[in-house]
Amino acid sequence: MIITVRQYKEFRRNHQKKSKEDLPKMSIVRSRIVRMLSGAIAPLIDHAHTSSAGSVQVELEIPKIPEHGDFATNVALTLTRILKRNPREIAAHVVEGLKDESGLLERVEIAGPGFINLFVKPAAWHDILREILSDPSGYGRTDLGRGKRVQVEFVSANPTGPLHIGHGRGAAIGDVLSNVLEACGYRVDKEYYINDAGNQMDTLGRSLYYRYQQQIGESFDFPEGHYQGEYMRELAGEFIRESGDRYRKAPLDEVLPVFTAFASERILNGIREDLEAFGIGFDQWFSEKSLHEKDAIRTTIEEMASRDYIYIHEGATWFRSTAFGDEKDRVVIRANGVSTYFAADLAYHKDKFDRGYEMVVDIWGADHHGYVDRMLAGIQAMGRKREDLRVILVQLVNLLRAGKPVAMSTRAGEFVTLREVIDEVGKDAARFIFLTRRTDSPLDFDLDVAKMQSNDNPVFYVQYAHARLCSIFEVAGERGIPCDWLESGNHPPLDALTLPEELEIIKFLGEYPEIIAGCSASLEPHFIPYYLHELVSLFHRYYNRNRIVGDDPELTQARLVMAAAVREVIRNALELLGVDAPRKM
RNA sequence: GCGCCCGUAGCUCAGCUGGAUAGAGCGUCGGACUUCGAAUCCGCAGGCCGCAGGUUCGAAUCCUGCCGGGCGUACCA
Numbered sequence A: 001m002i003i004t005v006r007q008y009k010e011f012r013r014n015h016q017k018k019s020k021e022d023l024p025k026m027s028i029v030r031s032r033i034v035r036m037l038s039g040a041i042a043p044l045i046d047h048a049h050t051s052s053a054g055s056v057q058v059e060l061e062i063p064k065i066p067e068h069g070d071f072a073t074n075v076a077l078t079l080t081r082i083l084k085r086n087p088r089e090i091a092a093h094v095v096e097g098l099k100d101e102s103g104l105l106e107r108v109e110i111a112g113p114g115f116i117n118l119f120v121k122p123a124a125w126h127d128i129l130r131e132i133l134s135d136p137s138g139y140g141r142t143d144l145g146r147g148k149r150v151q152v153e154f155v156s157a158n159p160t161g162p163l164h165i166g167h168g169r170g171a172a173i174g175d176v177l178s179n180v181l182e183a184c185g186y187r188v189d190k191e192y193y194i195n196d197a198g199n200q201m202d203t204l205g206r207s208l209y210y211r212y213q214q215q216i217g218e219s220f221d222f223p224e225g226h227y228q229g230e231y232m233r234e235l236a237g238e239f240i241r242e243s244g245d246r247y248r249k250a251p252l253d254e255v256l257p258v259f260t261a262f263a264s265e266r267i268l269n270g271i272r273e274d275l276e277a278f279g280i281g282f283d284q285w286f287s288e289k290s291l292h293e294k295d296a297i298r299t300t301i302e303e304m305a306s307r308d309y310i311y312i313h314e315g316a317t318w319f320r321s322t323a324f325g326d327e328k329d330r331v332v333i334r335a336n337g338v339s340t341y342f343a344a345d346l347a348y349h350k351d352k353f354d355r356g357y358e359m360v361v362d363i364w365g366a367d368h369h370g371y372v373d374r375m376l377a378g379i380q381a382m383g384r385k386r387e388d389l390r391v392i393l394v395q396l397v398n399l400l401r402a403g404k405p406v407a408m409s410t411r412a413g414e415f416v417t418l419r420e421v422i423d424e425v426g427k428d429a430a431r432f433i434f435l436t437r438r439t440d441s442p443l444d445f446d447l448d449v450a451k452m453q454s455n456d457n458p459v460f461y462v463q464y465a466h467a468r469l470c471s472i473f474e475v476a477g478e479r480g481i482p483c484d485w486l487e488s489g490n491h492p493p494l495d496a497l498t499l500p501e502e503l504e505i506i507k508f509l510g511e512y513p514e515i516i517a518g519c520s521a522s523l524e525p526h527f528i529p530y531y532l533h534e535l536v537s538l539f540h541r542y543y544n545r546n547r548i549v550g551d552d553p554e555l556t557q558a559r560l561v562m563a564a565a566v567r568e569v570i571r572n573a574l575e576l577l578g579v580d581a582p583r584k585m
Numbered sequence B: 001g002c003g004c005c006c007g008u009a010g011c012u013c014a015g016c017u018g019g020a021u022a023g024a025g026c027g028u029c030g031g032a033c034u035u036c037g038a039a040u041c042c043g044c045a046g047g048c049c050g051c052a053g054g055u056u057c058g059a060a061u062c063c064u065g066c067c068g069g070g071c072g073u074a075c076c077a
Helices: A004-017 A028-048 A075-083 A087-095 A122-134 A165-183 A199-215 A228-244 A253-276 A287-291 A297-308 A341-354 A366-381 A418-425 A428-432 A447-451 A457-478 A501-512 A514-520 A527-544 A553-577
Strands: A002-006 A055-059 A072-074 A107-109 A115-118 A148-153 A187-195 A284-287 A310-314 A317-321 A330-333 A359-365 A387-393 A399-401 A444-448
Touching: A028 A055, A028 A072, A028 A087, A028 A115, A028 A122, A028 A501, A075 A087, A075 A115, A087 A107, A087 A115, A087 A253, A115 A122, A122 A501, A122 A553, A148 A165, A165 A187, A165 A359, A165 A387, A165 A399, A165 A418, A165 A428, A165 A514, A165 A553, A187 A287, A199 A228, A199 A253, A228 A253, A228 A418, A253 A418, A284 A287, A287 A297, A287 A341, A297 A310, A297 A317, A297 A330, A297 A341, A317 A366, A330 A341, A341 A359, A341 A366, A359 A366, A399 A447, A418 A428, A418 A447, A428 A444, A428 A447, A428 A457, A444 A447, A457 A527, A457 A553, A501 A514, A501 A527, A501 A553, A514 A527, A514 A553, A527 A553
Parallel strands: A148 A187, A148 A359, A187 A284, A359 A387, A399 A444
Antiparallel strands: A002 A055, A055 A072, A072 A115, A107 A115, A310 A317, A317 A330
């Protein structure tokens, strides 16, 4: 949790008339401490009259070493600059000002250069379990987005061939980011942009035409620069089954639209099916052709021209993108009168904002990074703020088998498709692995590892924990241990949960909302798999050392409550990832 | 040439909106199942965080330069 000075002041204003709902949601223990610290710090800042100190940030972190407390804050250190006093002295003032009305804290220490270490009473943690179980699927959800309308556009592969593994990574990231943003209170739509216009479509149609003529026995040389993957042969076969040899030797110019339409429609359907198998659905499939039909490119350029960002040079129409920091201006209409792909993209983004989205997230392959600056320039020329568009660049996926690269050539149409990967390793493993790296970082995807149903495979590690937890409740049921609180919400007393490793798990459960909020702020989903791994690891270790269903009824009940909370958070996180949480494996 | 991204343990990577002793998985080696699922757990070993400066009370984290790798650099889509 990070608060700026400005936020402190805002918080204080709000706090006087409203209650705690205005604080960003976090674990109940953490939010109480933040509130307490805010209360202690505000007077110090007021006293110093530091209106221009908005850059000071305060952080409440969990120290690595237990001796440093359950939480630690460096406020005193960061306040040194604006208060112009030594940090330990400031820390003392902060500590003095803490009002622990609910008796949350066991003790508070000032340590090192001026850290404030806070020790929470063990019993205070138990509230986190109650909080989780009172609304398991709502846990971790926040209202950071405040209903802001966001569009996430991803995959958007050209309908000229099946999706490959790189698209799969972008798909997983886009889908999960959408889930995360939604969990953080944004209103999210997922969209796929179909590049169904331009000469690549003609190329696609011709590719099918040539294959078709070949397969019905005409001798045609297959020209360079066309799509010649195996899928084109299959398409030609389908075409023959439906239309026979009706188009034998038909003049290309006359029948090309037939072939183009057939090919793009079939391929797009295939893409839809593959994405569905990957657990991904879109709210909108947006056709580039529809932009041309609406004359949207012309309108867009006109609007930009009205703001003086368009000029003519050597017969071409240019966008003055350098006005917004692009390295050179860009052509939108070529001298031959044909608009560029970029022009369509500008019109598309204008359309997005016209539809009412306040923020737009584009997920692109990293090889498109050269387009970021011009696109950002573009939306600014339409009167949008730079930060209204967030472009996520997804790095390459290197496909491996047993540690060795799988040779792929897009040119020759030889590549491993997403569908093949899903069929081979399963949706869950593929999604999880795609999400275990920062989007910025290239990813080695080893098919053999992903397929392994063992501890080499991070998905199974997590799913196993979930299945194990489910199994514990089955055993409890068999032994006649009442767990009706799972439904009723009347949880048994938790006083028996006193072991350090129990409190450690509960504390970690309490961090989950922060993790999700962090994903949403950074638009990086990889924190979730890492969090899950750590949570599950804590649980497995605990499980191996302690008996949950044991002889002491009260202890058993309390531990079952904790187990239930762990299970719910695992399930909650896996749901965000679009990965199944199996009861049995 | 210019621009963007990346250099952290043997390998693959977290940590990067600056904080106290830099982490995980895999791999090596050695241990734990008559007891809730051993697809699990425990332990050992492993590091000038690419190099050099700078800012700071404090730098893996921010700035500059260099080295190494990837990508981009069209009146292509």
